Amino acid sequence: MKGILYTGGELTDLVTFAKLPGYLQAFLREQNGVVAYFGGLHIRGCVSAPSWHSLASVWQGERALWRTYAEVQKADIPFAQDCAGNQFLLRGDAVLWLDTETGELADLEVDFKHFLFGVEKFPLDALGMEPLRAFQQAGGILQPGQLLSLYPPLCIATKGQSKPSAKAVSVTERLAWLAEFHRQIKDLPDGQQVRLQPL
Template structure:
């Protein structure tokens, strides 16, 4: 992997580690999670500190994705996220992609090994890194523990009147905002007009 900003230290959450499939255990033994591609991909680690990096926090914590997004199962493992806070989940051996704005779930039709291979070979496409590149071209830098705040959200049509703006914010804050946004729009019909306050 390229553009490495952070590598996790020792495994300190052995309870979560024991529940993982062997191929993910093997990866985390080598590096207990990683932030790569200059923030384009964050693979969580089995740590008892650093809540932004903790797999257990995302999987079983108070803000676990299955608690907010009905389509996510409690057994789905939220092993990674992209630069804007969309999630990569393991369901069995399949890698799924959760759009955290809309709650839509897509099967990427790859396993963990091929997910990593695709990210390595085609990071911009595989990881949806266009917003991160735009942010970087304007001098922005994502640090470990940060995600991109995107305004207006990707799922909103603005009739070309507003170009998206990006800023780096804490991952916990970004994910909480996305969960709140999803709760507010999930039952609205397509094309519904809404107004938002920027983060």
């Protein structure tokens, strides 16, 4: 992996670690999670702290993804996220992608090993890194523990009335905003006009 900004330290959450499939355990033994591609990919670790790096908090904590997103099952392992907070989940051996704005779930039709291979070979496409590149070209830097807050959200058609912007915010803040945004729009029909408050 390129552009590594952070690697998790010691495995401190052995309860969560014990619940993981062998291939993910093997990866986390090598490096207990990582922030790579200058913030384009965050693979979570089995740690008690920092909380933004903790796999358990988004898998089983009070803000677990399955509590917000109907398509996510309790057993799905949210092992990673992209620069904007969209999630990569393991369901069995399959890697799924969760759009955290709309709640839509897509099967990427790869296993964990081939997911990593695809990311290594085509990081821009595999991780949807265009917003991060634009942010970096404007002088922005994404620190470990931060995600991009994109405004307007990507799922909103603005008819050119709103210039897209991105800013770095904490992982916790971004995921909480996405969850609330999703709750507000999930039952709206396509084409419904909405009024937004930026993060």
